[in-house]
Amino acid sequence: MKNASKIRLDVFEKVTGNAKYSGDYTLAGMLHAKILWPKYPSAKILKIDTSEAEKLKGVEKVITRKHIVNGTNLSGIFEPYDRPVLVGENEVVRFCGDALAIVVAETEEIAAQALEKIKVEYQVLPGIFTIEEAIEKTTPFFVFDNKKGNIDEGFSQADIVLEEEYEFPWVEHAYMEPEAGYAFVDGQGVVNVCYGSQNLARHHRAICKSLGLSYNKVRLFSPYIGGGFGGKHAISVQICLTLAAHVVKKPVRLVWTREESFAGSKRHSIKSKVRLGVTKEGKMVALQGEIYTPAGPYMGYTDKTLRATVYEVIGPYAIEHVDIVGKAYPTNNIDITAFRGFGWTEGTFMIETLIEKAARKLNMSSEDIRKLNLLEEDKWKNHLPRTSIELHSKVTVEDTLAKVLDAAGPKPKPRDGKKVGRGIATAMVTFDFGNNPGYRGTGADMTMFSDGSINVQIGFPEAGQGISGVITGLLSDFFNIDSSKISIVHCDTHTTPKSGSLGSSRATVNAGNAVLDGAKKLKAKLEQYAKEYLKTDEEVEFRNGKFYSKDKELLEFEDLMDYCYIWGKNLSVQGWYEGPFPTETRGFTFISGLVDVEVDEETGEYEILQAVNCHDTGKVLYYDGARGQMIGGVIMGLGAAMLEEFVMKDGKPLTPSLTQYTIPTAKDIPEKNIVLFLEEPGKYGPKGAKGLGEHALHCVVPALANALYDATGVLITHLPITPERVLRALNKI
Amino acid sequence: MLTKFKYIRPKTIDEALEILNTPENTAIISGGTDLLVQNRARLVEPNTVVDVKEIPELKQIRETDTDILLGSAVTFSMIIESDIVRKHANVLTQAAQCVGSPQIRNQGTIGGNAQTASPAGDGLVALCGMDAEVELVSLSGVRRMPVKQYVVGPGKTVKQHNELIKGFIIRKQEWDFSRFFKVGRRKALAISIVNGVINLSFDDEKNISSARITLGAVAPTPVQIADLEKELIGKRYSDELGTLIREKVLAAVAPISDIRGSKEYRSYIAAVRCDGIIKEAASMRGC
């Protein structure tokens, strides 16, 4: 294969169709599982009668709550666990994603038929389906506020006050691979469960505690994952799959339909009211906000997403008086889970549009008002929790903005009676740099075989974000070997060392540094063995695939490998990375974005002429991957900004699949999607790299709203910004 | 997952009609892009699926001196590639280009689109917009009627269980200006929020001499805006006429609200697009 070394290993498998995802595996004697979902989102289960279903030919077992004997039946991502695995008789269903039973049968068809034969008696209970209902009838189950100074004092200093109401709908991850997996019990009685997981350690704990199984008896592992974006952190197929295999003691496959995937977990939805006080010079002095989110019935990621939102409303700005309160209410709608950049996109949207309103009112340019208010570097320290300024490079927000404006060129001229607008946005966000509490430390086990090839075992899965490219690139460079000589075992509770979850844009930094640490340890061993082999006390250095002593080439690599093989020398190491600081586990990174838009005020339709984004990324380790992440992230952001809205009515989706929930196609992308990197290496990252996976969404969404504001004079703050919403804002309908 | 059914692929129309004439609970599959989705949703559960896609007569595109004849199993891709259709029934070419995606266009057929009878069906609206006729055959004989009469409600046609759509007859169109338009949530794989056909001809004085305007997704079936057509005759485009166009469209449509758009939006955008397109047609004529 020409240039095989330049093609990432998983890419070759993926373009040939050889790559296997969780739903692609078949084991001999494999059975098929299907889950019985409830008819109502809020109900008490009076009776579950599985007798008819069990009699159906080809049905192996119908599993209900009664089969969970030793465990707590409670799961979740973070403790305390509050989500039932299966809801049983005299227990309560709280949303349509609460499972009632698992049918295991010879074929998927028989399993589906058996589901229809399960008789369930419900006592329908009142449900809470809107945030307004929730505020009226319940109490929040999570409240978070960010207060500084004295808000009344702040507003008294303001010459103008801008106010806006915002609405962000639930957003669906829409990864191309719906959740799926298979499980089997091996010869040691270990339940092996294969499914796409972004959060192996947490899932392992939840499965074992809820089902009452010993951790060593449950092995979880992920093959290639067809997209995660935070959605594969959620509880989905894994617990039911483990339970099914554990009960029937035969291989079982569970594949969700797209509709089941849609009914699983979502990005949090928000309604908020924000007020900004600004002096006539343009200085922001007061920021007040009330942020409400209708969560699912269980906590899921709600507290984290709300907290992130509350923090990010301040943006990268110095505002002395702040009072932002976030409240999350349980409803019978849908589970809330992680989603790329959760909270940051929403917070950035709020502040970046409000500051634009202020600029317009004060007749200041978008750029100038931002520059006036940007937080100075010496004030970054306490701006976001647990974030260290030590890890940062010399890049500032302004640098990224300058680069964006430069690349964008002059604002395009209007044509054909349409209007043109330009909008910008900036954001100061973080990436995980040594792991949050609970995830602290990443290991990279590495073994060099006697032909010099290397196998790496690392906890992060390959979900398309390109971590395998980063790892092979680093090692290929370090040892001067072809990347085809490097293989990776990903994401396996029983064979890969601990790592953080795949999220918080942490993989590149944490895995990268762990791998580099392992490489250094391996190098040290090679040098030690070389000394032994040569029977010398002189220092030996391994460089570019050869061994040197004071620039004199000493030894053929193959000879040392033979020596190690014959004498049984240990060439396995564990690289480890934990981050340089005990409590600060995140580093800053900046991003700026610009959108030029052309609007037809008669139809409300608009075209994005260009989207330009610049990211302070430290060092790009794998250009195709980094560029791809940014471009893809911009389109994902634009999807949420323009096209996507997950709608529920009375606890059921009105947008149950990809037919009704429309994500961008290739024809919906902007004419130009330009992504730029500012490479000023940060400290401590592998070669100075910073995390970037999440951040491409944050600026493009407010930049679009600001561009439309510039073009039409109306600011639309209810996403997605559809032509209908544009027309309503313009009072045309 | 689909329900259990038998599959038969007749080789001739007569064979197909024999099968359809039994008391079997049959469903005709042409492209399958609607039928399979409906079956998966349990809206249609046949015992036997009759695949008519390989009957040669049903896949033909032919012309006579006056008409174009499209077999019911002609796919949207075939329509797009057909010079005959492009030349003589151009709105159907335009409509076909708007349907779904390349894959859907390769598989989906004009007959299937008409029989699905969605008021938003791009192919169906194009047919109605050209006053096309449908030919239904059964063992008892042949029925021919305007497509507008054949579709009677959302998802409802007058086709009997034992009938097969043989094809469509479209008078060769001779308009000065023919436009199919579609408003969708995105630029591919989109169900029409509003769509329509605007056919216009002009006289030597650049007045509109004849018009045929049909809108889809704004009523239970595609609707001809006859009032507007009458108003346009003998007139030149002006801002006043534009206002009248919008009024007439608003008065003629009765859309519903759904997740794709509210009824106010549908009414509004239908009116605005009609006005805009008529204005464009006029300016192309130098009016």
Place this chain on the structure above:
Amino acid sequence: MDVAFKLNGKNVTVEVEPHWTLLDVLRDKLGLTGTKKGCEAGECGACTVLINNESANSCLTLIGQVDGKEVTTIEGLMKDGELDVVQRAFAEKGAVHCGYCSPGMIMSVKALLLKNPRPTRDEIKEAISGNLCRCTGYEQIIEAVESIAEGVYDNEECKQD
């Protein structure tokens, strides 16, 4: 019932239930899991294959419908250990992230190039408009096809080492 068709150049006959889709037969009966299931509604294109050299959603194709036809799946593109030019361009231009959309996407591109070997950017977008991708934002995919259209791969052979 039995269905006989040509699959990746070889004649096959399969014993099937009439209500099975081509997608399910390929994946479950024939073990060709390269073609993916993404929605079963013709809305995502992950299941795209070629039927008589035209792209089609195999999730919306009953197995009986391919009787007597030629079906090509992603597994049928490599020849004698050489990657097809589309596979190669995708691999080299960063067009593959999670890879789940890639087989269907590649088949749609293949269908395009069989009819139009030098497509424009708009023609490329049109050809892949029925294939959703959530990872790449489409840019690198379009660039991969543009590189083929520009003749970058015209005189090269793809051999496996």
